[in-house]
Amino acid sequence: MSRFPSSPLAALRDILIGSIVEGEHDPIPPAIGYGLSLAEAxxxxxxIQSASWCLVGSDAWLQGTTDEGIGVIDRRLDALARAFAEKAAGAAAQAGLVCTWEAPSLPYPEVVHRLAAEARLHDLTVLDLDPVTEVLSRETIETTLLASGRxxxxxxxxxxxxxxxxxxxxWDGSLQAARAANEAMPLLRAAEAVDIVSVGDAEDLLTTVPGAEFARHLARHGVAVTVSDLPQAGSIADTLRTHAGVVRADLIVMGAYRHSRTQEFLFxxxxxxxLKNPPVPLFLAH
Structure with a gap:
């Protein structure tokens, strides 16, 4: 039973925390502490799914490395992933949470697809957003988001x-934005202040569902909501970053990939x- 039975957050019944270890000196993933504190609330x-990226001899950058050497690295990464999972499980137990964990060691891309498959079975998946491992981090987030439906x-x-x-x-009036806000409803209802932000000129904002209309939907769910229609200053992402700083936001909720990933990559x-430069944690839905 939740420690906070009256909290809207209690609508989140199961949370997956995922991390992928790819280096022997990786620090404890931030998703673990963040996800555990959310689960406790x-x-x-x-x-906990703390996976390790199992190296394989066909990897181009491993040419010249012996199978024995690869095996040593794999065992070290597996041990580190297990240590992360066991430490997280211990912290969950101390917080009075029911916790299960696994530490699969899989080659790429199986390690990412395993996480996405597990995400389908949970209300929410918490993942690392690490610019140091930008490619794997973004690929993990994108695949989990698009392949899980969660x-x-x-x-x-x-x-x-x-x-x-x-x-x-x-808010841009898209189905992705509507889905993200409704998936985040437990968080929005628990928040002290929610700001619906639309970015664009007057003509753009008139061609979609206005944020003020969506605000009424949120208000009926008990969300303390305000509406901001902002002119675009630089890119849309830049405008959102600036506004997040101004209102001291703890979290941005947004629909992800209204355009295809290929279009976003090209244009x-x-x-x-x-994802490349996040001002705060991002709650994403597609």
Whole structure:
């Protein structure tokens, strides 16, 4: 039973915390502390999947490395992933949470697909958003988000514990934005202040569902909501970053990949830009 039975966060019944170890000197993933603190606030069951990237001899960058050497590295990475999982499980037990964990050692891309498959079985998946391992981090978030049908909460390294007093909802009237806000409803209802932010000129904002109309939907769910229609200053992502700083947001809720990943890769996009340079944790849905 939740320690906070009256909290809207109690609607989150099971949370998956995922991490992938790819280096022998990787620090403890921020997603673990952040996800555990969120699970504690919600009284949710927590699943830890601390995987290691199993190296294989066909990897080009491993040419010249012996099979024995690869095996040694694999065992070290596996041991580190297990240590992370066991430490997280211990912290969950101390917090009074029910926790299960696994530490699969799999080659790429199986290690990412395993995480995405597990995400389908949970209300929310908490993942690392690490610019140091940008390619694997972004691929893990994108695959989990698009292949699971479930929301992802991506956590930058500076954020070690959940906070959700002030939440910014990026609103463009799209189905992705609507899905993200509704998936995040437990967080929005628990927040002290929620700001629906639309970015664009007056003509753009008139061609979609206005944020003020969506605000009424959130208000009926007990969300303390305000609406901000902002002119675009630089890119949409830049505008959202600046506004997040102004209102001291703890979290941004947004629909991800309104355009295809290929279009975002070629022409840029708000999702990819914010994943590369996030001002705060990102709650994403597609």
């Amino acid at each position: 919600a009284g949710a069951h927590v699943t 929301p992802v909460l991506a956590v930058p390294r500076a954020y070690q514990a959940f906070a959700g007093r002030r939440i910014l909802v990026a 840029g996009g708000a999702t990819r830009s914010l």
